[in-house]
Amino acid sequence: MRVTRLALPEVILLEPKVFRDPRGFFVETYRRDRLWEVGIHDEFVQDNHSRSMRGTLRGMHWQWRRPQAKLVQVLSGRIFDVAVDVRRGSATFGRWVGLELEADPCQVLYVPAGFAHGFAALSEQADVEYKCSAAYDPDGEAGFRWDDPLAAIEWPLQDPLLSARDASHPPLTPDRHDLLDFQLSR
16 A cells, blocks of 8 residues: 655555456455554544535535544545644644545545545546544534635635535634644544
8 A cells, every 4th residue: 555645744645556457456445454554543433425516515524522534535536635734723724735536546535633624526426435433423513614715725616516504614713612622633
């Protein structure tokens, strides 16, 4: 497995080895002992699957009562995936890292707890699966707008299709009550 630490080094791109033959391919997308070896010690307890049409933007979200790390993988299509540091007191608070992910080649993005996550569908349809290290807690969910000026994410689309909730998120500011404490989220 190839491991790449991104501009925010807590966010890691994993590229497992793909075994191809005339029938298709085989790949291990999750193996706990291999993740442990590269420093990912989270226990994943919930899998989610979303389907998005071209131009859909989902985000920016995080869980503050039950912080979640995520392993994000595109099953079909192509997305622009983004992680933003939302840890109060972090030297990189508000900074983002983004990259295109697609189903082939197999890529898995590790987004640790303390980072907001979101993505935009770039293909006609994109199926995304992500493992979470804590169960979803609707009362502990937080978010900020996709076009927030503090994060200043350079999305590869304009006028995205948003949910009503995502369109109404408050701004990202360092004094929000729902941020994660830098020391606790490490």
